[in-house]
Amino acid sequence: xxxxxxxxxxxxxxxxxxxxxxxxxxxxxxxxxxxxxxxxxxxxxxxxxxxxxxxxxxxxxxxxxxxxxxxxxxxxxxxxxxxxxxxxxxxxxxxxxxxxxxxxxxxxxxxxxxxxxxxxxxxxxxxxxxxxxxxxxxxxxxxxxxxxxxxxxxxxxxxxxxxxxxxxxxxxxxxxxxxxxxxxxxxxxxxxxxxxxxxxxxxxxxxxxxxxxxxxxxxxxxxxxxxxxxxxxxxxx
Amino acid sequence: xxxxxxxxxxxxxxxxxxxxxxxxxxxxxxxxxxxxxxxxxxxxxx
Amino acid sequence: xxxxxxxxxxxxxxxxxxxxxxxxxxxxxxxxxxxxxxxxxxxxxxxxxxxxxxxxxxxxxxxxxxxxxxxxxxxxxxxxxxxxxxxxxxxxxxxxxxxxxxxxxxxxxxxxxxxxxxxxxxxxxxxxxxxxxxxxx
Numbered sequence: 001x002x003x004x005x006x007x008x009x010x011x012x013x014x015x016x017x018x019x020x021x022x023x024x025x026x027x028x029x030x031x032x033x034x035x036x037x038x039x040x041x042x043x044x045x046x047x048x049x050x051x052x053x054x055x056x057x058x059x060x061x062x063x064x065x066x067x068x069x070x071x072x073x074x075x076x077x078x079x080x081x082x083x084x085x086x087x088x089x090x091x092x093x094x095x096x097x098x099x100x101x102x103x104x105x106x107x108x109x110x111x112x113x114x115x116x117x118x119x120x121x122x123x124x125x126x127x128x129x130x131x132x133x134x135x136x137x138x139x140x141x142x143x144x145x146x147x148x149x150x151x152x153x154x155x156x157x158x159x160x161x162x163x164x165x166x167x168x169x170x171x172x173x174x175x176x177x178x179x180x181x182x183x184x185x186x187x188x189x190x191x192x193x194x195x196x197x198x199x200x201x202x203x204x205x206x207x208x209x210x211x212x213x214x215x216x217x218x219x220x221x222x223x224x225x226x227x228x229x230x231x232x233x234x235x236x237x
Numbered sequence: 238x239x240x241x242x243x244x245x246x247x248x249x250x251x252x253x254x255x256x257x258x259x260x261x262x263x264x265x266x267x268x269x270x271x272x273x274x275x276x277x278x279x280x281x282x283x
Numbered sequence: 284x285x286x287x288x289x290x291x292x293x294x295x296x297x298x299x300x301x302x303x304x305x306x307x308x309x310x311x312x313x314x315x316x317x318x319x320x321x322x323x324x325x326x327x328x329x330x331x332x333x334x335x336x337x338x339x340x341x342x343x344x345x346x347x348x349x350x351x352x353x354x355x356x357x358x359x360x361x362x363x364x365x366x367x368x369x370x371x372x373x374x375x376x377x378x379x380x381x382x383x384x385x386x387x388x389x390x391x392x393x394x395x396x397x398x399x400x401x402x403x404x405x406x407x408x409x410x411x412x413x414x415x416x417x418x419x420x
Contacts, residue, residue, distance in 0.1 A: 019248065035240040038247045045251070064416055084258050091254075092247040099240045113372065120368040127365065130355040140351045143413050147347070147369060150405055154372055161394065197255050204262045211269045218276050225280060232272050232279075 011196045018186075018193035026186040038096040040186060043170075044194035045089040052082035052198060053121075053152050060145040063138060072138035073209035075145060079124050081202040085194075086118045101165065109158040110166035117155050120148045134216070289418040290411055293346065297410075300342040308334055326384040329391045333384065336399040337377035343406045344369055350417045373402050 022040035029036035056078035063071035093111070094104040105111065127144055131137035159166050170179055179187065219230045312334070316323045323330060345366060352361040376398040383392035410417075 015252070023244075033240075035243055037244055041247055041251045064413070080258075084254060088251050088254050091250045095243045095247045095250070099243055112375075116368045116371045123365050123368060127351070127355065127361065130357055130361055132356070133354075136354055139416050140354065143416050144348075144351055144365065146413060147344075147406070147409055150409060151369065151372065194251075201255065201259055201262065204259065204266070208262050208266050208269065211266065211273070215269055215273050215276075218273055218280075222276050222280055230276060230279075232275050 007200060011193070011200050014189075014193040014196055018190045021186045021189055027180060027182045029183075032100055035096060035099050038092050040190040041194070042089060042092045042096060043187065044191040045085045045092065047191055048194050048198040049082050049085035049089060050152065050156070051195060052078045052085060052202060053149060055202070056082060056145055057149040060142040060149075063142045064146075067135075069138065069213050070210065072142070073206055073213065075138075075142060076125075076128060076209055077202050077205035079121050079145070080205055081198050083118065083121050083125065084201065085198055086114070086121070090114065090118060106165045108164040108166055109162040110155070110164045113151070113155040113158045117151055120151055124148055290414040292418055293350070293410060293414045296350075297342050297346045300346055301338060304338050304342060305335075308338065321385055326389045329389075330381065330384055333377060333380045333391070333396065333399065336396070336403055337373060339403045340373040340377075340399065340406060341370065343403065343410055344373075347406075347410050347413075347417060372398065376402065 018040070022037050026037060026040065028034070056075050059071045059074035059078060062068075063075060098104050124141060124144055128137055128141050131140060158164065159168060219232075222230045312323070312330075315321075348365045348369070349362055352358045352365060355361050376395045380392055380395040380399060383390060383395065
């Protein structure tokens with residue numbers, strides 16, 4: 001309990017400091033000036049999303065290998081965290097794009113593949129909602145999750161393989177890429193902050209899922225003892 | 238600051254989304270704990 | 284249960300779907316070339332390659348996802364909902380590859396063709412690795 005409060009407070013502090021750094025400490029960008037500072041939320045949310053998706057992939061494989069429910073719990077937690085981060089990225093992108101490109105959206109390779117990835121993992125969550133048997137739900141969402149993850153590398157390379165409206169990679173890109181060290185330090189701080197928040201929501205969702213599994217067990221025990229359906233928790237969120 | 242509205246909107250989006258999601262988890266967590274306790278209580282009474 | 288390997292069952296389904304789709308394509312492609320006044324003479328071989336690669340991708344994903352969604356509620360709605368996002372890269376690649384063949388100076392675009400082939404290989408491999416979990420015991 002204490003550790004959780006401490007980590008939440010720490011994350012909140014990190015967020016505020018990262019936000020302050022993004023707004024005031026980071027150097028001003030040459031052409032875009034203030035609006036470029038969205039970069040300090042935009043890129044970290046993608047990094048957090050890809051991290052969460054990797055966790056989901058590992059959890060999916062682990063569930064199929066071991067059939068332990070905790071991996072299924074981790075899978076759904078990671079997916080929800082990834083969808084949250086993807087939503088944030090898809091929202092901050094257009095907010096940056098409108099002043100700079102003059103358009104909210106375009107169907108170039110990077111934006112389209114990312115949008116598709118967002119839809120894909122939302123359908124993962126929909127699939128889970130529509131499967132009733134718990135073991136089948138866990139197995140099939142693990143299989144679907146593995147297939148879905150095959151799309152993720154495509155999103156990553158999309159702005160290297162094709163010429164896109166979206167900028168070429170800033171870090172690890174070709175010639176002419178690279179980041180001013182002052183910006184790099186603020187970016188690192190913001191990446192740590194957003195990753196930290198993502199990990200916290202992932203772990204909380206994991207606790208919720210484990211608790212739900214515990215609830216199912218207790219309810220089963222109750223119904224076996226009393227041979228009547230439990231009246232509590234009939235409609236669970 | 239030029240384009241401050243967009244920058245502020247982006248900031249708000251980021252933290253609102255995270256915050257709303259976290260709150261929704263916290264509420265469901267509390268309700269589940271309550272449900273488990275009442276079920277266990279009912280079993281003890283029997 | 285009969286001692287047939289799950290992959291045999293899955294590939295039989297995929298093959299059946301592939302044949303069915305190919306028959307439809309064999310009928311439709313000439314019809315469309317007439318309707319849209321497009322000559323397919325010089326590009327027939329490459330077009331068949333693109334169509335074959337695209338059809339393989341469609342049938343592999345379609346078969347796997349219908350195995351998944353057949354156990355869910357709202358399965359008629361769920362299947363297209365699952366398929367559309369996963370197939371979009373394939374569909375775009377197939378369209379772009381076909382388009383590159385229908386211009387004045389047709390030349391099969393290597394990037395898109397490679398994407399088609401890559402998609403097929405990756406998804407076939409994944410289906411083979413995961414087939415045990417798709418077929419009900």
